[in-house]
Amino acid sequence: MAGEGGSRDLEMADSLDVDEVIKQLLALRGQRPGRHVQLRESDVKQLCVEARQVFMKQNTLLELEAPIKICGDIHGQYHDLLRLFESGGFPPQANYLFMGDYVDRGKQSIETICLLLAFKVRYPENFFILRGNHECASINRIYGFYDECRRRYNVKLWKTFCDVFNCLPIAAIIDEKIFCTHGGLSPEHTSMDQIKRIKRPCDVPELGEDLFVVV
Template sequence: MDSALLDDIISRLLDFRNPRPGSARQVQLSESDIRQLCTASKEVFLQQPNLLELEAPIKICGDIHGQYGDLLRLFEYGGFPPEANYLFLGDYVDRGKQSLETICLLLAYKIKYPENFFLLRGNHECASINRIYGFYDECKRRFNVRLWKTFTDCFNCLPVAAVIDDKILC
């Protein structure tokens, strides 16, 4: 993926900061932008093992579930990559109103910082789950079902576990 395009996508996603309280303003990414994020991140995931062996210090983050504002606050508190290393434990989509923004920022950071930013597959990164709990509907409403299938292909390449300092299994 072109680094200038990747930086532009990250910039557009981060420009979202400071919205009105309670608003769920959508970041404007094209279908092509999102497809490129999925394709490029899939290549990164396939180059890394299914069991990640990581070292501290690393911030470990749980379920985001499409709460994009919470994800941005998390980075504001813990430091934006590459200032801090991150391991996310899955469940990026479903339930919240902004699963697309959430997963796109996470994938963009994975592409930009592949050795400092890690994503595991949660049960909501499975087609049979996110078909029911909202991600499918968000993709269909904002783009189309083909884009949801592109995400499904990407999610199928996510690693499933990590070990930190040979002591902590995630």
């Protein structure tokens, strides 16, 4: 779980050439799976800064309009993500809502989450991502994302990502009738207003009745 130090580090970073980051990440299009894009650590940190700022400006419950493409778990399968965009259209040609679980299990969680964050920063009103249960430090510490960050960068960068995850929106409603979230919510939350009142940054407690706790 990222603490106050991680938040301060995020606030201190400079601006980013997000188009260049997207260009680097898309360089793997058409190539054999397994190759990596090793972004500069400073660029990844700055990407997290700007993404966090965008998430905090938008609501915990997103109110969206069709047409929009809704996508499920990616789990670090970066080349599957690229094929998805090749089929549905790269932003901003199409609007997207991703439903969570971007990291863990697959071998390229870093490329996956970085491309999603970069598109969010570049097209904040056309591209949306929700929080899944794997966007939680207690889960991705175990299922692969922590190890990938430690192997390719360092633990501090993993904490930076987790700080961003704590700011992700939790649910979306499309055209006031289609409710979208990852895996359901607590039975204690029975209204849209309750979801809107959830304050971020927050994390999911391991025990207790609260759905989220402020961090």
